Structure formats: structure tokens, C-alpha cells
Amino acid sequence: MSSPIPAVVAWAVIGYVTVLLSVRIWLGGGTVMDRLVNHTGLWSIATLLIYRCASTPTIDDPANQLALGCIFLTATYQYSIGRLTRADSEPDTVWRHQCNAARLALAATASIVLATASARYSGRSVDLRLAGVALGIGCAFAVTYNTFVLTRRCLGALRDVDTPRAARIVCIVLIGSNAVISGAHALWLCQLATGWPNCPQLSLVQAAFTLWVAINATLHAMPLVAELVLRAGMDRATRTCRRLLPLWRDLTAAVPEVVMPVDARPGSDPATRLLRMTVEIRDAMLHLGAYLPADNNETQRNTVREPESDGGITDYAHRLIRAAQARKAGLPPAGTGTPPQSPLVAHDFDAELAHLIELARVWPQAKAAME
Numbered sequence: 001m002s003s004p005i006p007a008v009v010a011w012a013v014i015g016y017v018t019v020l021l022s023v024r025i026w027l028g029g030g031t032v033m034d035r036l037v038n039h040t041g042l043w044s045i046a047t048l049l050i051y052r053c054a055s056t057p058t059i060d061d062p063a064n065q066l067a068l069g070c071i072f073l074t075a076t077y078q079y080s081i082g083r084l085t086r087a088d089s090e091p092d093t094v095w096r097h098q099c100n101a102a103r104l105a106l107a108a109t110a111s112i113v114l115a116t117a118s119a120r121y122s123g124r125s126v127d128l129r130l131a132g133v134a135l136g137i138g139c140a141f142a143v144t145y146n147t148f149v150l151t152r153r154c155l156g157a158l159r160d161v162d163t164p165r166a167a168r169i170v171c172i173v174l175i176g177s178n179a180v181i182s183g184a185h186a187l188w189l190c191q192l193a194t195g196w197p198n199c200p201q202l203s204l205v206q207a208a209f210t211l212w213v214a215i216n217a218t219l220h221a222m223p224l225v226a227e228l229v230l231r232a233g234m235d236r237a238t239r240t241c242r243r244l245l246p247l248w249r250d251l252t253a254a255v256p257e258v259v260m261p262v263d264a265r266p267g268s269d270p271a272t273r274l275l276r277m278t279v280e281i282r283d284a285m286l287h288l289g290a291y292l293p294a295d296n297n298e299t300q301r302n303t304v305r306e307p308e309s310d311g312g313i314t315d316y317a318h319r320l321i322r323a324a325q326a327r328k329a330g331l332p333p334a335g336t337g338t339p340p341q342s343p344l345v346a347h348d349f350d351a352e353l354a355h356l357i358e359l360a361r362v363w364p365q366a367k368a369a370m371e
Contacts, residue, residue, distance in 0.1 A: 004203040005051075005210050013210055014048050017041060017217045023224055027231075032091035033084055036098065037220055040077040043070050044213045051206050062113055069109025071209060076101040078178075151175050170219055177215040180208050230270065237270035240357065241277055247360040248277050250367070251284035254324035258283040278353055290333035291323035313358055317366035320359075325370075 021041040024034070047070035054063035080098040083089055154171035157163045163171075229235050233242075252259050258280050 004207050007052075010048065010052060010210065013214050014045060014052075017045055017048075017213060020217050020221050020224065021045065023228075024220075027224065027227055032095045033081065035095065036077050036081050036084065039102075040074055040081070041217065041220070043074045043077065044217070046070050047074065048210065048213065051210075062117065065113050065116065066109065067206070069105065069113075071205075072105045072109065073102055076105055151178070166222075170222070173215060173219060177212045180212060183208070235270055237274045240353070241270065241274050243357060244274075244277055244281065244360050246367075247356070247363045248281050250321070250324055250363070251281055251288070254328045255284040255287045258287065274353075275349075278349070278356060281356055282352070285320065288320060288323040288327060291326045291331075292319050293322055314362045314366055317359060317362050318370060321367055321370050 021038065024038055024041070047067050050063050050067045050070060054061050054067070076098065080094050080101075083097075084091060084094050154175050157171050158168055226235075230238070233239075260276060260280070
């Protein structure tokens with residue numbers, strides 16, 4: 001083997017990318033972006049596998065010719081990914097252009113491989129210097145142009161003050177990884193065209209491409225992790241919904257009219273479910289305000305306050321449980337005056353949610369004490 005990459009490292013990268021690609025396919029997703037990323041992964045795996053079959057580090061080796069063609073194809077898909085990030089891009093148009101570019105790349109690679117194989121079979125000597133330069137120029141142009149497009153997109157995101165820190169890190173890594181493989185192609189073209197430097201530059205391209213594949217596969221894995229966390233119900237919104245569920249279940253059982261019909265719910269994503277659950281709990285608490293028994297610890301029944309201790313929130317939980325039981329039993333409101341207002345009053349969603357989480361925290365113990 002002429003590969004500069006140790007076998008254990010090469011097979012580890014191949015296995016790593018294969019696992020990530022398998023998870024992507026398993027999770028589904030039929031958007032154009034999903035298809036572009038999946039095809040990029042497939043051609044990357046094919047390139048790494050072909051490199052493992054190369055016997056010499058020269059362009060005369062058919063394996064290296066096929067590998068360079070695969071790199072060319074991978075670069076075209078990366079370029080289409082960069083085009084798709086434009087605000088005015090049409091996904092169907094990008095995919096159609098990508099299919100045409102892939103056909104041209106396949107045709108160019110097949111022409112070189114078949115021509116050299118035919119000449120070798122006929123016993124004729126073929127100087128692959130020009131063919132190698134031509135194929136190398138095509139690969140280098142595709143990779144460099146792809147790097148330029150992605151770099152421009154990434155720089156735009158870095159200049160945006162609203163770009164999250166994680167997205168900034170991804171942009172910086174993308175710029176660096178694409179620059180590495182572009183530099184390797186530039187050195188290889190220099191060696192093919194001038195003979196300098198006198199070293200196997202195809203090996204450098206292979207090493208740079210392997211590094212690039214590992215980095216980009218890791219970046220593409222970040223949405224996979226988020227999706228797996230979401231499907232496992234371990235995201236923050238779903239965990240919060242589970243914490244609020246006992247409180248929501250008891251309050252909506254007493255005030256079922258606040259629950260939105262199934263066909264009228266705006267969505268089923270965790271954030272939407274959390275918002276809907278919060279609104280329904282709040283509405284149920286407003287309906288139960290007239291049933292709240294008097295708070296013996298308050299001197300003014302209509303004073304709005306925030307609980308300052310577990311004792312305050314627990315006392316309110318006890319009163320709310322009694323109000324829910326009274327309404328569920330069909331009893332009349334607990335007085336004719338203005339109903340006492342909830343102490344869980346906030347001026348923004350985050351503060352209100354924090355108060356409801358505190359109420360949900362003491363709710364099971366308060367309910368058990370009332371039984």
C-alpha cells in the first residue's frame with residue numbers, strides 16, 4: 001500500500017463516516033439539502049475506499065484516477081450545498097444543476113480511466129502527464145471554487161451579530177478544512193506541471209482529503225445529535241413538558257374547556273407543545289381564580305405577589321388543588337367578591353415558565369398532603 005494514512009486511521013475514518021451516513025439515512029429527510037449531504041458522504045466513502053486499493057502514489061494508477069474523479073464529484077456537491085444556503089436559491093433548480101454537474105464529472109473521469117486502460121491493454125505507452133494535469137485542474141477548480149463560495153457564506157454569517165457562537169465555530173472550521181484540501185491540490189498541480197516539489201503529492205491530497213472528510217462528517221453530525229436528542233425526548237422543551245405534565249393534567253381535568261382541540265393545535269414540535277401547555281395551565285389557573293379559598297397569610301386578598309419561599313408556593317399549590325377539586329365537583333365559587341389573583345404573575349414567558357416549573361416541583365407533594 002502506498003497510502004500515507006495508517007490503515008487503522010483510514011479504516012476508523014471510513015467506519016466513522018459510514019455510521020454517520022447510515023444514521024442520516026435512517027432518520028430520513030427528503031429535502032434537497034439532505035440529499036446533497038448524503039451524496040457527499042457516499043462519494044467521500046467511495047474515495048477513501050478507492051484510496052485503500054491504490055498500489056502506487058502516481059496518476060498512472062487507475063485507483064488514483066478514480067479517487068480524483070470522486071473528489072471532483074464531492075466538490076460539486078459541496079458547491080451545491082453552498083449555493084443552497086443563498087436566500088434566493090431554488091432547491092429544485094440547485095438539484096437539477098447538480099445532477100448535470102455530476103454527469104459531466106463522471107463522464108470526464110470515465111473517459112480518462114477508459115482511455116488509459118485501453119492504451120495499457122494494447123501495449124502502448126501513454127503519457128498521463130497532460131491527463132493528470134487536466135483532471136487535477138478540474139478537481140482543484142471545483143474544490144477552490146467550492147471553498148470560495150462556502151467561505152463567502154461563512155464570512156457573511158460571521159459578520160452577522162445574531163449568529164450563535166456554535167454557528168460561528170462551524171463556519172471557522174468549514175473555512176479551514178476547505179482551505180487545507182485546496183492547498184493540497186495546489187501543491188499537487190505544481191508537482192504535475194513543473195516536477196517541483198519532488199515528492200508524491202497525490203499522497204498529500206489523500207491525507208488532506210481524509211482530514212477534510214473527518215472534519216466535515218463531524219460538522220454534519222451535529223444536526224444528527226440534535227435530532228437524536230429530540231427523538232429520545234431529552235431536549236429541554238420535552239423535559240420541561242414532562243415536569244409540567246402532572247400540573248397540567250390536574251388543572252385541565254378541572255377546566256377541560258381550556259384544552260385546544262387536537263385538529264386546532266398549531267404543531268407537534270416540543271417548543272410548540274411547551275407553549276401550548278403553558279398557555280393552557282395559565283388559562284386554567286385564571287378560571288380557577290374564583291374558586292381559590294382565602295389565603296390566611298395575606299392581609300389583602302387582591303395583592304399580587306411572587307412567592308418568596310417554598311412555603312409560599314406550597315401554600316398556593318394547596319389552595320389551587322382545593323379550587324380544582326371544588327370546580328371538578330361542581331361546587332359554586334368560593335365567594336361573591338373579586339377572586340384572588342394568582343401569585344404566579346410574570347411579564348414575560350421565561351419568567352412565567354420558571355414560576356410554573358416551581359409550582360410543578362411542589363405539586364406532587366402538595367397533592368399527596370391533601371389526600
